Amino acid sequence: MNGGFRVRLRLSGLGVEKLLNQGWNKGIRLKRVKRGRNRSVTVECTPEAAASLTALAREKGYRAEEYRPVGLLKWARLLGRRWGLLLGAAVCVALMVYALGFVWQVRIENAGAYEGEVRACLEEWGIVPGIRRSQVHPSALRDQLEWRFPRVQWVQVEWAGVALRVRLEEGVPPPQVETAGKNGDVVAAEDGCLLRLTAFAGTPAVRAGDFVRAGQVLIRGEERGADGTAVPVKARGEAMARVWVSVSCRLPLIEYASHSTGRTAGRRVIVTPFFSWSPTEAPDNLTWDRKRTEFPVGGVWLPVSAIRDEFSEVYLEKQRRSLEEVKQEGARAADFTLRQALITDEIVDKWINFSMIEEDTMTVTATAEVRRDIARYRQTEDGP
Amino acid sequence: MHKRDWLPPEITQGQPRLVITGRDEVLLEGHEGLFSYETGNIRVRTGAGMLQVMGENLTIDYFGVQDMLIRGRVDGVQYGGDGA
Known part of the structure; x- marks a missing residue:
């Protein structure tokens, strides 16, 4: 039986089962035969079977009336009567399909400091909301971005519904490679109190516990030869030190x-x-x-x-603002800035100072003690 | 043994085949027409005689050339000799 287009018939008369049997003898298949009131039954069948059954009912003196269309036929007739609704739905679908052909949003994710530059770059290439989707080729765009931003590790360009998503992963720059073959010293990169000094090459110039200043030689680039003479070498080593880092911020009162x-x-x-x-x-x-x-x-x-x-x-x-409120705000701001500055360091100790040297302004200084390697290689000017 | 003995009786002898699922569904294969239909009682002609399905809110969910599917609350199924 056609499962989609069906009608529901109401058949009534004395011994309506005989009519169903005669229909059955003619190969008419029925569904959902239900007994109704006044010796009537309702049946569902295809429109063709309904026509045959109605003709048979009239011939045999039964009453047959089309009760109501069901299934797909019901919707077809409903939409046939309300063609405006059908037209509106078709227009809506067409508009939606048309709208899906455009880029409605350009999303840049994980770009960090590059976000503004990437957005400007995309705008320069015409990748802006409103552009047709067919004019954007994600793989080509990815290659262009990778070429334009060599410090970005990888770029992912993909569709997310009606949005174009550009995702970047910033590469970690490789550490500075020391120039091989050049003689030089290891010096302190910043002020600090030396905790441990390990010399891999060269002669140590300071000891653990010494306070050193930025630029001071920690490991001299020379070694005593077998004959007692000083031989210039490229000093290498590690100098762990206690270092104090301060950041300040000013707040109006x-x-x-x-x-x-x-x-x-x-x-x-x-x-x-x-x-x-x-x-x-x-x-x-x-x-x-x-x-x-x-x-x-x-x-x-x-x-x-x-x-x-x-x-x-x-x-x-x-x-005038409350002094306590400004202090709290300043402490939060200074602490946040300090944490941002020392994001890779382990903070050992930390304190905050407040000063009001200038009128109507409060300066908040956050200081932290960290432990880090302050050894930096410096090539001697007269080295080979 | 004769070859026909291997075939099931609903094929060789025109016998009906009845499948009752729980108390909600009766599938009758090989019927010979509907005799009477009330919501509490449906009588169907079969090669084995008149089959009577008793119950409540019985509906004929499918009335095909070979098969008939009856749904509703089934209280009993009984064969009778009349009208076959």
Whole structure:
């Protein structure tokens, strides 16, 4: 039986089973035969079987009426009567397919400091929201980016729905290779208190426990030969030292507080990747506080948003901040900056100082003690 | 042994084949037509006589040339001699 296009018939009359049997003798297959009221049954069958069964019912004096179409036929008839709905659905699907042919978003991930440069580069090549998808070739774009950014380890360019995703992994630069064959000393890269000095080549010039200054020779680039004479060599070694690193930040003790004058204004803006439009202009030449509310009109498929800006006119008043609050904020900022500066070092100790040398400004200094290798090779000028 | 003895009786002798699944479904293969239909009682002609399916809310889910599938709450199945 055709499973898609079916109709439901209601057959009624005395001994309606005989009618079903006669239909059965003619090879009519029925589904969902149900007993109804008043000696009637409802059956489901194909439209052709329904026509045969109706003709047979009329011939034998039974009553047959098409009760209701079911399955796909029901939807076909429903959409046939509402052709506007069908047309609308077709237009929607066509628009969606058309919209899917464009790049709606360019996402740059994990680019770190390169993000702005990568975005500018893509814009230079015309890879911006709104470009046709067929004009973007991810593999070619990946090669271009890898060529343009040699310090990036690898680039991944792929489609994520209607977005183009560019993912970068920054390479770790290889350590500076010392120039082989040149004689020279190992010096201190920064001030510190020496904890351990290991000389692989050359003669140690300081001892553990010494305070050394930046540039001071730690391992001299010479060794005593078998005959007692000094032979110039390329000094090599490791110098672990306690080093103190400080960072400072300045915070104003004065701030401006805004107070509403009572005047308000509103504005609605429609924003798309290509343009934005507003029936009214934003207020200018005055000081306003703005509250912005964004509604995604097109859902996840169409990046169209309706933005509502509520402006409230304010006047600014100069006022002094709480000293405790500034101290806390400064401590947090200095601590964060210090951690960023020492991201690869192990911090042994740390403290924070506050000073108010300048009027209306507080300087917060965070200092940390770390342990690191301060040995750096320096070639002697008169070396071979 | 005759070769026909190897074949099942529903093929060689026109006997019906009845499959009852739980108390919800009765599949009848090789029927010879519907005799009467009520929601509590369905009688079907078969080569073995009148088959009566008793129960509640019985519906004929499929009424084909060879097969008939009855669904509903099945209380009993019984053969009778009349009307065959």
